Amino acid sequence: MRVAFFSTKPYDRQFFEQANTGHGFELTFFEPRLTAETSQLADGYEAVCAFVNDRLDSEVLARLAEGGTKYIALRCAGFNNVDLKRAHELGLHVVRVPAYSPYAVAEHTVGLMLTLNRKIHRAYSRVREGNFSLNGLLGFDLHGKTVGIVGTGQIGEIVANIMAGFGCHLIGYDMNVNEECIKHGMNYASLEELLEGSDIVTLHCPLTPETHYLINEKTIEHLKPGAMLINTSRGGVIDTRAVIKGLKSGRIGSLGIDVYEEESAYFFEDISHQLITDDVLARLLTFPNVLVTGHQGFFTQEALTAIAETTLRNLKELDQHRNCHNEVK
């Protein structure tokens, strides 16, 4: 089977070529993002392998189907960038990697919390300039604080486990109760109760019509004054403009994000030679109490190995049986 990869980076090639030794697929790595303009690169390829910021809207899917593509293999967990209804109408099978290393994202999430709390990002630059002053670096003990986890699936559960280890109290918000989280001492509550009771709020739900702008001007009003907000799920779960207002008023004490609603224009690219024309992102980057990472939560050796192996296994299953247990229905 011929597979066309989009949004390819050197690390994708490395991990996929390694995983392909047992499969023998014909892999072609294209650097551009998948868009209406680049979709013709996939002409004649039975499978397309796409990533989080590739656009799989109605137009692109129709173009891919016209060019002979049958399978869309997402090398990620989220599928909010795919028009699934249209894919099914066109007879395209969409597969994903539902789990690769939830530890990777959970550990990065906790990294953001620790860095923001103890201002390690500021201390790092300060000390390198010969400034050993502690003014402005005051943090708080995590022990005894309350962490609110929105979305207590695979990643949320591991965050709960780690934070329980710090001696934190846990509040969860999810329509599905996770028994493992309850074992870590989690109490489930409404979103408002979670926001009102948490010193740190961390988001681990998928981006869906229900979770779009879950954190907005109204819900921010429920936050404890000075609470820390962390988002490593998808950018659209928070209304960034409302969050900026919350930061300016002090309602939000600090913000750590690995995802941004308009990230596709910037993330995964080196644009250090350009100006950032997105004023919302540019404003975020001016706050000393905001830490932005460029969607790197998944970026560990273990996760990339698992992503490559599962993606190629998904394609093998489709090739052999025309169905796959990781198909998105």
Ligand code: NAI
């Ligand atoms: P999961 O499917 O195991 O857990 C998601 C949880 O969210 C489920 O328990 C579900 O019931 C809950 N949920 C769904 N809708 C909800 C709603 N309206 N309100 C409250 N809870 C809701 O997914 P997993 O593996 O834990 O991943 C979570 C998200 O993390 C993914 O959807 C993805 O967007 C993001 N992610 C980010 C990565 C990164 O590199 N930053 C990498 C991988 C995933």
